[in-house]
Amino acid sequence: MSVHAKLAALGIALPRATAPVAAFVPAVRTGNLIFVSGHIARRDGAVVAGKLGADLTTAQGRDAARGIAVDLLGTLHAAAGDLDRVERIVKLLVLVNCTPDFTEAHLVANGASELLNEVLGPAGAHARSAFGVAQVPLGSCVEIELVAQVR
Amino acid sequence: MSVHAKLAALGIALPRATAPVAAFVPAVRTGNLIFVSGHIARRDGAVVAGKLGADLTTAQGRDAARGIAVDLLGTLHAAAGDLDRVERIVKLLVLVNCTPDFTEAHLVANGASELLNEVLGPAGAHARSAFGVAQVPLGSCVEIELVAQVR
Amino acid sequence: MSVHAKLAALGIALPRATAPVAAFVPAVRTGNLIFVSGHIARRDGAVVAGKLGADLTTAQGRDAARGIAVDLLGTLHAAAGDLDRVERIVKLLVLVNCTPDFTEAHLVANGASELLNEVLGPAGAHARSAFGVAQVPLGSCVEIELVAQVR
Numbered sequence: 387m388s389v390h391a392k393l394a395a396l397g398i399a400l401p402r403a404t405a406p407v408a409a410f411v412p413a414v415r416t417g418n419l420i421f422v423s424g425h426i427a428r429r430d431g432a433v434v435a436g437k438l439g440a441d442l443t444t445a446q447g448r449d450a451a452r453g454i455a456v457d458l459l460g461t462l463h464a465a466a467g468d469l470d471r472v473e474r475i476v477k478l479l480v481l482v483n484c485t486p487d488f489t490e491a492h493l494v495a496n497g498a499s500e501l502l503n504e505v506l507g508p509a510g511a512h513a514r515s516a517f518g519v520a521q522v523p524l525g526s527c528v529e530i531e532l533v534a535q536v537r
Numbered sequence: 538m539s540v541h542a543k544l545a546a547l548g549i550a551l552p553r554a555t556a557p558v559a560a561f562v563p564a565v566r567t568g569n570l571i572f573v574s575g576h577i578a579r580r581d582g583a584v585v586a587g588k589l590g591a592d593l594t595t596a597q598g599r600d601a602a603r604g605i606a607v608d609l610l611g612t613l614h615a616a617a618g619d620l621d622r623v624e625r626i627v628k629l630l631v632l633v634n635c636t637p638d639f640t641e642a643h644l645v646a647n648g649a650s651e652l653l654n655e656v657l658g659p660a661g662a663h664a665r666s667a668f669g670v671a672q673v674p675l676g677s678c679v680e681i682e683l684v685a686q687v688r
Numbered sequence: 689m690s691v692h693a694k695l696a697a698l699g700i701a702l703p704r705a706t707a708p709v710a711a712f713v714p715a716v717r718t719g720n721l722i723f724v725s726g727h728i729a730r731r732d733g734a735v736v737a738g739k740l741g742a743d744l745t746t747a748q749g750r751d752a753a754r755g756i757a758v759d760l761l762g763t764l765h766a767a768a769g770d771l772d773r774v775e776r777i778v779k780l781l782v783l784v785n786c787t788p789d790f791t792e793a794h795l796v797a798n799g800a801s802e803l804l805n806e807v808l809g810p811a812g813a814h815a816r817s818a819f820g821v822a823q824v825p826l827g828s829c830v831e832i833e834l835v836a837q838v839r
Contacts, residue, residue: 409665410664410665414628414663416570417686418718421684423666475716478712481666484822488823495711500711512713517831518822520670520671521636521639521640560798560805560816561801561814562813565778572778632817636788637822670819671787671819672791673819682817
């Protein structure tokens with residue numbers, strides 16, 4: 387089943403490519419690697435704000451991370467020409483906006499990792515670091531950046 | 538206009554290359570990528586210390602980030618042989634030392650991103666992640682690492 | 689002296705490769721780069737938990753970072769086929785779980801950097817970023833990810 391068929395089967399519509407912003411760009415390709423900028427959590431355009439350990443449950447953080455992974459795929463689709471050209475998700479960096487005592491950043495990050503595995507299969511198996519940070523731009527509960535290998 | 542002419546037009550003198558330190562090096566080249574170590578904020582040799590959200594305004598943090606970008610260019614100049622060999626700034630990781638409620642890490646990071654765009658033009662357009670951290674070595678208000686593609 | 693001879697001289701046994709986990713993998717190779725997932729601090733299988741600046745001294749954090757570097761070498765050995773194929777440690781990202789006033793993340797990170805230099809010699813000289821974070825999965829005192837170049 388193609389990547390696009392899997393997305394359809396999961397009921398996921400790729401977002402349009404992120405509009406270019408002033409000071410940086412959504413993704414840069416160098417050789418056959420694409421470095422995707424950190425994406426924050428949005429739902430219907432609004433930032434999903436709050437801290438894990440205070441304002442959101444781990445399950446809510448995991449949902450937010452899954453949503454970010456969909457947005458990252460949208461950016462990757464635009465940067466690669468097509469998502470079919472992605473050979474491998476190489477690495478995720480998952481930043482969880484949390485209180486100093488929240489020790490489940492890895493469970494939040496699983497929301498993104500599992501989505502990538504569902505959509506891309508073996509090509510979605512990636513290295514990863516996840517940890518808790520003091521804050522994220524605009525108060526987003528999670529931020530994720532990604533490196534992918536394309537053909 | 539060459540990179541060096543742009544630096545001169547902006548009144549920016551490249552710092553001398555960072556002295557090698559004991560446990561790690563300022564930059565490593567692998568293939569045509571250069572990974573530059575995290576640089577902290579210094580002015581006249583002294584660390585610009587403090588937390589965004591408590592000790593420094595967003596504008597002060599932005600100035601510090603701009604200063605770090607100049608230092609990163611100095612390190613990149615030494616690592617690449619010459620700044621003219623930089624084909625693309627690939628990615629920045631911008632760490633803002635801040636209180637748990639400071640949500641403007643992206644505005645602080647713009648100080649670095651805009652400097653790179655001013656000096657390098659289209660080659661300065663990069664991917665980026667910015668977020669708030671609990672602390673930075675020596676209490677620096679900001680730390681930035683960089684990946685660049687060189688010829 | 690070979691890498692394995694140096695490890696033996698230092699009395700270090702490489703750990704067995706990390707067991708694959710559900711949502712992500714310990715390392716991904718792309719071209720001649722290997723991206724290794726963030727590793728947390730463990731001793732005899734148990735997580736070394738706590739915050740620098742409150743629960744652990746800088747020396748204890750440094751020891752934990754050294755232990756993580758050994759584990760990273762174990763993962764790298766498995767991912768590269770053999771540690772002898774590592775041409776260069778390219779970059780470390782060192783995340784120190786700490787209080788908001790702990791400014792010695794670089795000294796903690798030296799525990800990992802020095803171990804890599806001892807074992808790999810010039811091939812161990814790497815770029816690095818180190819900073820303090822709000823938390824780490826399972827409360828680990830340190831987390832480290834690594835990029836290496838292999839032949």
